[in-house]
Amino acid sequence: KANVFLWAGLDSVEAELEVVKLQIAELLEKQASLTSKRKQLLRRLEEPCDSTQPSGSGPAMTKQELLRYENDDFSWSTELEQNLKDVFQLSKFRPLQLKAINLSMSGKDLFLVMPTGRGKSLCYQLPAVCSEGFTLVVTPLVSLMEDQLMYLKSIDVEAVSLNASSSKEHAKMVLAELTDSKAPFKLLYVTPEKIAKSKLLMSRLEKAYNAGRLSRIAVDEVHCCSQWGHDFRPDYKLLGILKRQFPKVPLLGLTATATGSVLKDCQKILCVPEPITLTASFNRTNLYYEVRLKDSNSDDSVSDISALIKERYKDQSGIVYVFSQKDAETVSADLQKKGVNASPYHANMNPEDKSQVHRKWATNKIQVVVATVAFGMGIDKADVRFVIHHTISKSIENYYQESGRAGRDDKPADCIVYFGFNDIFRISTMVVMENVGQQKLLTMVDYCQNVDRCRRSVIAVHFDEVWDDEGCNEMCDVCRHGNDYITVDITQHAKDVVQIVELAGSLDEKLTPLKVTEAWMGKGPAKRRKMIQTTTLSRLEVEAIITSLLLQGYLSEDFSFTPYTTYFYLKLGGKAPLLKNQSHSITMKMRRTGLDANTVSTTQQTVQESFRPADEGSQFFFSLLID
Numbered sequence: 297k298a299n300v301f302l303w304a305g306l307d308s309v310e311a312e313l314e315v316v317k318l319q320i321a322e323l324l325e326k327q328a329s330l331t332s333k334r335k336q337l338l339r340r341l342e343e344p345c346d347s348t349q350p351s352g353s354g355p356a357m358t359k360q361e362l363l364r365y366e367n368d369d370f371s372w373s374t375e376l377e378q379n380l381k382d383v384f385q386l387s388k389f390r391p392l393q394l395k396a397i398n399l400s401m402s403g404k405d406l407f408l409v410m411p412t413g414r415g416k417s418l419c420y421q422l423p424a425v426c427s428e429g430f431t432l433v434v435t436p437l438v439s440l441m442e443d444q445l446m447y448l449k450s451i452d453v454e455a456v457s458l459n460a461s462s463s464k465e466h467a468k469m470v471l472a473e474l475t476d477s478k479a480p481f482k483l484l485y486v487t488p489e490k491i492a493k494s495k496l497l498m499s500r501l502e503k504a505y506n507a508g509r510l511s512r513i514a515v516d517e518v519h520c521c522s523q524w525g526h527d528f529r530p531d532y533k534l535l536g537i538l539k540r541q542f543p544k545v546p547l548l549g550l551t552a553t554a555t556g557s558v559l560k561d562c563q564k565i566l567c568v569p570e571p572i573t574l575t576a577s578f579n580r581t582n583l584y585y586e587v588r589l590k591d592s593n594s595d596d597s598v599s600d601i602s603a604l605i606k607e608r609y610k611d612q613s614g615i616v617y618v619f620s621q622k623d624a625e626t627v628s629a630d631l632q633k634k635g636v637n638a639s640p641y642h643a644n645m646n647p648e649d650k651s652q653v654h655r656k657w658a659t660n661k662i663q664v665v666v667a668t669v670a671f672g673m674g675i676d677k678a679d680v681r682f683v684i685h686h687t688i689s690k691s692i693e694n695y696y697q698e699s700g701r702a703g704r705d706d707k708p709a710d711c712i713v714y715f716g717f718n719d720i721f722r723i724s725t726m727v728v729m730e731n732v733g734q735q736k737l738l739t740m741v742d743y744c745q746n747v748d749r750c751r752r753s754v755i756a757v758h759f760d761e762v763w764d765d766e767g768c769n770e771m772c773d774v775c776r777h778g779n780d781y782i783t784v785d786i787t788q789h790a791k792d793v794v795q796i797v798e799l800a801g802s803l804d805e806k807l808t809p810l811k812v813t814e815a816w817m818g819k820g821p822a823k824r825r826k827m828i829q830t831t832t833l834s835r836l837e838v839e840a841i842i843t844s845l846l847l848q849g850y851l852s853e854d855f856s857f858t859p860y861t862t863y864f865y866l867k868l869g870g871k872a873p874l875l876k877n878q879s880h881s882i883t884m885k886m887r888r889t890g891l892d893a894n895t896v897s898t899t900q901q902t903v904q905e906s907f908r909p910a911d912e913g914s915q916f917f918f919s920l921l922i923d
């Protein structure tokens with residue numbers, strides 16, 4: 297008898313020890329992340345200049361030395377200034393452009409990180425015009441290449457290209473001209489495939505190099521080199537050959553989005569020994585960021601979008617991003633039915649149709665393009681007043697880049713994303729094969745679910761930028777609505793949800809997020825309903841809580857593959873055992889006015905009835921657990 301008692305005691309102590317172990321692991325993880333953040337900040341404080349060097353490399357140029365490159369007393373300065381005005385018809389440089397150009401003209405290798413639409417191309421186009429010989433430009437997409445050639449032609453700058461669709465004669469002519477000192481072109485655009493596959497091209501480049509005609513190498517969208525970037529392209533991995541073969545030619549790598557570790561990777565892959573990195577702020581001050589919730593019960597986001605377009609954005613140009621080709625067709629058709637001048641755009645359309653849509657939109661004959669991400673790189677329309685995401689992006693990098701197509705003329709523009717519970721899992725199964733795909737998706741989900749941090753700060757922190765909250769100017773919904781959120785204790789809710797998932801597991805069943813939602817809301821079979829604790833919370837609240845549990849690691853994803861599709865199921869997350877501990881509590885922040893302006897009246901009540909605001913203690917613990 298006594299033994300039984302002791303055994304039970306031992307069991308419970310073991311269980312508690314397990315929980316403590318998890319908590320320690322949790323805190324250690326937190327400690328490690330804080331330590332690394334501290335190190336980063338300290339390093340930044342010590343940094344001599346505003347360049348963020350990929351750590352441990354690069355010539356440590358002092359702030360003073362770098363300042364010199366903002367001057368206009370170089371031997372080429374007059375010519376630069378003249379060509380800026382006469383050829384490019386621009387009145388002045390934007391931030392960092394002159395510095396980047398002077399550095400590159402001085403023969404330095406350079407990584408330029410500048411938000412989309414800020415004018416990176418000028419940083420190699422202008423030097424190309426002001427230098428002897430030609431500049432080699434590596435671009436990932438033929439469409440990008442064509443846009444640039446069209447633009448350069450319009451300003452009378454000679455440029456040529458080589459890609460998979462070049463004709464034999466054209467290629468022959470270009471290759472011959474590479475070594476011709478009288479050839480007029482200033483820029484040669486190539487795809488990375490050409491560098492990787494054409495020995496003939498490499499041999500001609502070598503001749504040009506030896507004759508001193510290869511003046512500069514520009515690698516556009518340089519983040520494509522790194523698997524850690526958001527747009528890896530295998531052929532970029534082979535571009536190291538350029539710097540190895542042509543070490544004396546300055547290389548300029550350009551990207552809108554790359555973290556320090558991605559750049560460091562690019563540096564290695566491109567074999568650039570000591571690049572200087574110039575980073576422009578990610579803050580696009582003229583963009584207003586907003587998140588709207590999609591209601592799973594009655595998704596009327598398309599009506600919402602059409603109302604916005606017809607009223608707030610009447611006669612203004614914009615893009616609606618959608619998840620799939622099918623969505624592009626249906627959302628576009630729905631918008632058309634509601635009287636919006638919209639056209640779909642996706643990868644599966646034939647090239648003529650695609651370029652027709654692009655052209656009509658660029659010339660304002662179509663107001664809105666309803667597009668998949670295929671409508672992407674190189675879209676350069678200055679007066680885009682809104683970018684609406686009908687479905688969330690697959691990462692913050694992607695969102696930043698896609699939404700960044702708004703407001704390139706520096707005038708105010710809106711970036712609105714519709715955040716729907718089910719979309720999380722649609723995207724999740726799409727990125728299941730990607731390295732760190734889930735992790736990146738969750739950062740996007742966190743951006744959307746967030747109600748208490750400035751949206752800009754979430755983006756800035758993501759890109760390792762030190763952020764000052766004053767920098768927003770109420771240009772995001774969180775800042776504009778002030779402290780309109782409450783912290784609620786969801787410990788009991790978490791236990792109820794975990795119990796449902798556990799029960800399914802014990803019955804050898806897997807539950808999709810939808811099934812979990814329905815079970816918890818009491819919509820499951822009556823027999824089951826008796827075995828679980830159902831809730832009276834609204835659907836949006838239920839979804840918000842399940843999302844939060846997923847973000848916090850109490851639930852996690854469990855994929856299952858069939859030949860036709862990938863299923864997303866919920867299973868217990870690493871932190872689920874913590875709930876066994878009586879003193880453990882979880883909180884989350886929710887918008888006070890219910891979850892959506894449209895549902896204020898109905899949800900406000902439920903929020904107050906069914907949530908008790910967290911007490912101080914649990915809030916403290918919460919902040920220990922949550923980043």
Ligand SMILES: Nc1ncnc2c1ncn2[C@@H]1O[C@H](COP(=O)(O)OP(=O)(O)OP(=O)(O)O)[C@@H](O)[C@H]1O
Binds near residue numbers: 410414674675704
């Ligand atoms: N100094 C300037 N003054 C005014 N407009 C400029 C200036 N420099 C560039 N622009 C304009 O900014 C727009 C965007 O430039 P560009 O295509 O080079 O952007 P980007 O930085 O390469 O963006 P992405 O990351 O999307 O490729 C172009 O229309 C260009 O003419």
Ligand SMILES: [Mg+2]
Binds near residue numbers: 416417516
């Ligand atoms: Mg560009």
Ligand SMILES: [Zn+2]
Binds near residue numbers: 750773
């Ligand atoms: Zn803000």
